[in-house]
Amino acid sequence: MGFKHWNAGGYSGLRVLAEGLLGNKGWTPAWRDPAPKDSYDAVIIGGGGHGLSTAYYLAKNHGLTNIAVLEKGYLGGGNVGRNTTIVRANYFLPGNSEFYSHSLKLWEGLEQELNYNVMHSQRGLINLFHSDGQRDAFARRGNAMVNQGDDAVLLDRAGVRRMLPYLDFDNARFPIYGGLYHARGGTARHDAVAWGYARGADRLGVDLIQNCEVTGIDVEGGRVLGVQTTRGAIKARKVAMIVAGRSGQVAAMAGMRLPVESHILQAFVTEGLKPCIDHVISFGMGHFYISQSDKGGLVFGGDLDFYASYAQRGNLPMVEHVMEAGMALMPMIGRPKVLRSWGGIMDMTPDGSPIIDKTHIDGLFIDCGWNYGGFKAVPASGWCMAHLMATGESHEVARGFRLNRFETGHLLDEEGTGSQHNLH
Numbered sequence: 554m555g556f557k558h559w560n561a562g563g564y565s566g567l568r569v570l571a572e573g574l575l576g577n578k579g580w581t582p583a584w585r586d587p588a589p590k591d592s593y594d595a596v597i598i599g600g601g602g603h604g605l606s607t608a609y610y611l612a613k614n615h616g617l618t619n620i621a622v623l624e625k626g627y628l629g630g631g632n633v634g635r636n637t638t639i640v641r642a643n644y645f646l647p648g649n650s651e652f653y654s655h656s657l658k659l660w661e662g663l664e665q666e667l668n669y670n671v672m673h674s675q676r677g678l679i680n681l682f683h684s685d686g687q688r689d690a691f692a693r694r695g696n697a698m699v700n701q702g703d704d705a706v707l708l709d710r711a712g713v714r715r716m717l718p719y720l721d722f723d724n725a726r727f728p729i730y731g732g733l734y735h736a737r738g739g740t741a742r743h744d745a746v747a748w749g750y751a752r753g754a755d756r757l758g759v760d761l762i763q764n765c766e767v768t769g770i771d772v773e774g775g776r777v778l779g780v781q782t783t784r785g786a787i788k789a790r791k792v793a794m795i796v797a798g799r800s801g802q803v804a805a806m807a808g809m810r811l812p813v814e815s816h817i818l819q820a821f822v823t824e825g826l827k828p829c830i831d832h833v834i835s836f837g838m839g840h841f842y843i844s845q846s847d848k849g850g851l852v853f854g855g856d857l858d859f860y861a862s863y864a865q866r867g868n869l870p871m872v873e874h875v876m877e878a879g880m881a882l883m884p885m886i887g888r889p890k891v892l893r894s895w896g897g898i899m900d901m902t903p904d905g906s907p908i909i910d911k912t913h914i915d916g917l918f919i920d921c922g923w924n925y926g927g928f929k930a931v932p933a934s935g936w937c938m939a940h941l942m943a944t945g946e947s948h949e950v951a952r953g954f955r956l957n958r959f960e961t962g963h964l965l966d967e968e969g970t971g972s973q974h975n976l977h
């Protein structure tokens with residue numbers, strides 16, 4: 554008992570040892586389960602990675618602690634716990650590259666910052682290329698990454714073969730010419746990121762309210778007044794909509810129509826194997842990416858299901874497409890059994906880049922449009938959204954993520970695929 558008070562719920566090696574000796578009876582829940590108050594200074598709708606990191610940095614960086622995160626399900630039950638966990642800073646366009654560069658730096662200190670093991674593993678990411686034209690494009694991207702202060706090395710075919718000897722280098726359709734190696738890229742345990750930020754925010758005084766769905770947004774005279782929820786009305790001078798795949802539906806509660814479509818992305822994991830894939834591999838031609846989890850499962854995914862949906866589960870044609878791409882890249886993948894597959898709802902914008910901005914309603918903010926790359930953005934998105942909510946100004950690394958760029962034409966089309974949501 555005395556020990557519990559002495560350590561006040563903190564995590565340390567000494568505590569693990571002491572708890573082990575004392576029968577592990579002193580552990581307490583990682584965060585409180587408070588009832589919602591009638592009013593807060595700020596309310597965040599959505600307890601995913603971005604909502605939780607925003608709450609954490611609002612409290613930590615800006616001293617705003619009278620805030621609540623309202624989550625309709627349980628913390629980490631959305632995309633933050635459904636992704637393939639790839640963390641990287643290999644963007645090309647100014648506007649994107651400084652943001653993801655900032656995010657990767659935050660990732661590199663995250664475990665110390667949160668005192669939580671998010672299993673961030675910088676095992677290196679290799680983007681393969683399969684033609685001379687693609688090599689040129691990757692050389693250009695690599696130079697942009699280095700200019701941004703991040704790392705990139707262009708590997709020739711022999712260089713890739715040394716690192717990934719098990720690939721099919723002479724595939725008739727997509728022979729491997731080389732790869733762009735990003736050594737600081739890697740993976741992290743996705744739900745631990747949600748739990749770490751949740752615990753950190755709770756310890757700074759933020760109320761995390763689960764099973765609390767926002768059903769309406771109260772606006773009067775162009776100003777936000779609060780929200781209606783399944784657990785009653787809550788007043789707030791600032792409200793942030795950070796609900797990923799549900800952005801269109803929640804923004805509609807404030808009468809807004811967003812340039813966002815919701816699409817399904819599936820992921821897959823095999824039975825546990827001995828370590829065989831040491832890196833993250835991205836195979837752009839087949840749109841397939843893979844890594845191996847610390848439990849041994851091969852974790853991989855591919856394209857969106859290509860039709861707009863809120864179903865949170867995908868269909869068989871994309872399963873077949875992903876398996877074919879895996880077989881084309883590394884035939885050995887045909888041996889293990891797939892254990893599980895699942896889907897998440899992706900908030901796709903017409904240029905593939907996100908939105909972190911104010912809205913035309915005073916006090917109402919929006920953070921959305923993460924497409925299928927929002928996991929790696931969790932730290933910087935929270936950092937920049939908190940900055941915007943606290944100061945009223947966009948953070949310098951998020952200035953490109955304006956909502957009105959779809960009117961003004963200042964698009965950030967990293968893929969160069971035009972305005973079709975499902976192609977980004």
Ligand SMILES: Cc1cc2nc3c(=O)[nH]c(=O)nc-3n(C[C@H](O)[C@H](O)[C@H](O)COP(=O)(O)OP(=O)(O)OC[C@H]3O[C@@H](n4cnc5c(N)ncnc54)[C@H](O)[C@@H]3O)c2cc1C
Pocket residue numbers: 598599600601602603604623624625626627629630631632633634635636637638639640765766767768795796797798799803818819820854895896897898899923924925926927928929930
């Ligand atoms: C299969 C898959 C693979 C992916 N792979 C990667 C990857 O490798 N790397 C990468 O960087 N990104 C990846 N992503 C993308 C990334 O997961 C998302 O962009 C990111 O998690 C979205 O932000 P979030 O964590 O805040 O979303 P979420 O976790 O979905 O959070 C939104 C929350 O809002 C809540 N909510 C919705 N409506 C309401 C309401 N009315 N009231 C209250 N709460 C509400 C939801 O319940 C949910 O918990 C992948 C996504 C999927 C699905």
